[in-house]
Amino acid sequence: MIRPLRLLLLALALVSSSAAAAPAPAEGNRLEQVVLLSRHNLRAPLVSSGTLAEATPHAWATWDVAAGELTTKGGVLEVYMGRYLGQWLRQANVLPATGCPQAADFHALANSLQRTQATAQFFIAGAFPGCHVAVQQRRPLGTMDPLFDPVIHRDDAPFQRRALRAIRKAEAQARLAPDLQAVDEVVEHAASPACAGRRPCTLRTGDSTFRVEVGKEPGATGSLALANGMVDALLMEDYQNATGTAAGWGRLHDEAQWQALARVRNGYQDILFGTPDVARDVAAPLLAHIAELFEAPASPKVTLLVGHDSNIGSVLAALGVSAYTLPGQLEKTPIGGLLQFERWRRESGDVRYRLVYVYPTRAQLRDALPLSDARPPGRVQLALSGCAQDGCSEVQFERLLHRAVN
CATH class of the missing domain: 3.40.50.1240 (Phosphoglycerate mutase-like)
Structure with a gap:
């Protein structure tokens, strides 16, 4: 190396x-x-x-x-x-x-x-x-x-309501449920400390809360935001290629897995920043x-x-x-x-x-x-x-x- x-x-x-x-x-x-x-x-x-x-x-x-x-x-x-x-x-x-x-x-x-x-x-x-x-x-x-x-930038309640509707619609149209499941399987989220005492504990669609507030980035909480952060970390690890081994604890070895993870990452960006x-x-x-x-x-x-x-x-x-x-x-x-x-x-x-x-x-x-x-x-x-x-x-x-x- x-x-x-x-x-x-x-x-x-x-x-x-x-x-x-x-x-x-x-x-x-x-x-x-x-x-x-x-x-x-x-x-x-x-x-x-x-x-x-x-x-x-x-x-x-x-x-x-x-x-x-x-x-x-x-x-x-x-x-x-x-x-x-x-x-x-x-x-x-x-x-x-x-x-x-x-x-x-x-x-x-x-x-x-x-x-x-x-x-x-x-x-x-x-x-x-x-x-x-x-x-x-x-x-x-x-x-x-x-x-x-x-x-x-707009401190405008009707604009913010309209923007939130568009973001929620974009999330629904993205149909990311299978891709979130692919992330879940790679990171083994259900076995994580965050899931201790919580059953079921999975990455899923429909549990996100979005925000559009003046002076702040469009934001989200829930499975989509969590999965996006995890995919980002796995992508950076793959690019860094410090060990020469597969990213994600050796669990990311299939191109179909990477495509699913990429759809989560790209989808998150489009949902939050891509509505007109x-x-x-x-x-x-x-x-x-x-x-x-x-x-x-x-x-x-x-x-x-x-x-x-x-x-x-x-x-x-x-x-x-x-x-x-x-x-x-x-x-x-x-x-x-x-x-x-x-x-x-x-x-x-x-x-x-x-x-x-x-x-x-x-x-x-x-x-x-x-x-x-x-x-x-x-x-x-x-x-x-x-x-x-x-x-x-x-x-x-x-x-x-x-x-x-x-």
Whole structure:
């Protein structure tokens, strides 16, 4: 097994080596500006205390960082992504071919948590080795920046009632009962300390209580929220792959099991952050910021925003993005993945806006595989509502953003 520090040193050495360039954009079009909305990379899960710690008779995997913090391997993986995208952006002539980026070229802003700030720093280490490029942090470390805080903003009782109805309807339509049972079987919840003296004690649908309150994240209690936390921990353990053995105490060995667990994880995110009213309200600050970046003449050519899966999920739902799949991934908003908002200038002179999901595959995460043109990250162009296959016109994109934040 490669130890974490050795892996990080290897990643940094690869950044400095001559490597095959990322594939160039198609000829005849000119990429003018890019906004990258990224989910932080691999972090330790939140299972060391509280309800999750008591939810299984098994001991959760141990980590070498505090709960919620970016791991060393997460830093390595982000170096690889930064290196790949830095090369791609240089080939597209959005960034200077040589030297360090200036303020007009690149800017990074990350939520003020350790995992998001560290992710941005490792991205920069990969994209611009040897350069001093600062990451903007607008709040004290450990507190949420309002731009990335996925909270309800509307203090409006009819809105909150409408949002709760939509969330409950989304839960019913998700039909997660068989998948919750699959989680139950892996973690052996019935034999856990939390179930002592309680019979029956199972993960099931219909026992969730949801909340939509101003100033707080959409939330849930009950089996769905508990199962989501457990699946998150198992996914992080699988990505970390510290022992080279199957995650979940050797009980997760079947792809059908992983698919069931992924449906719980993805379903939870869609239920809480994917209904239209909630998504538009939660994502409004980020979408307004992205709109401003494209509208302001002085904006950098490339902007990196590092947040969370709830940010990406709510942005996609607020924009009305069509259903999509990410080949090689279980998660709809995977660790280390990012939304790439692109503004292109066509030969005719008109503009097209495109939205692309760039993400590491599950194998690339587990095996810490460097990214290159021979082994690129996943790349899926997303369909934007009311726009053609080659993207949105300026008017269409402005209308799309306006509808999403109003």
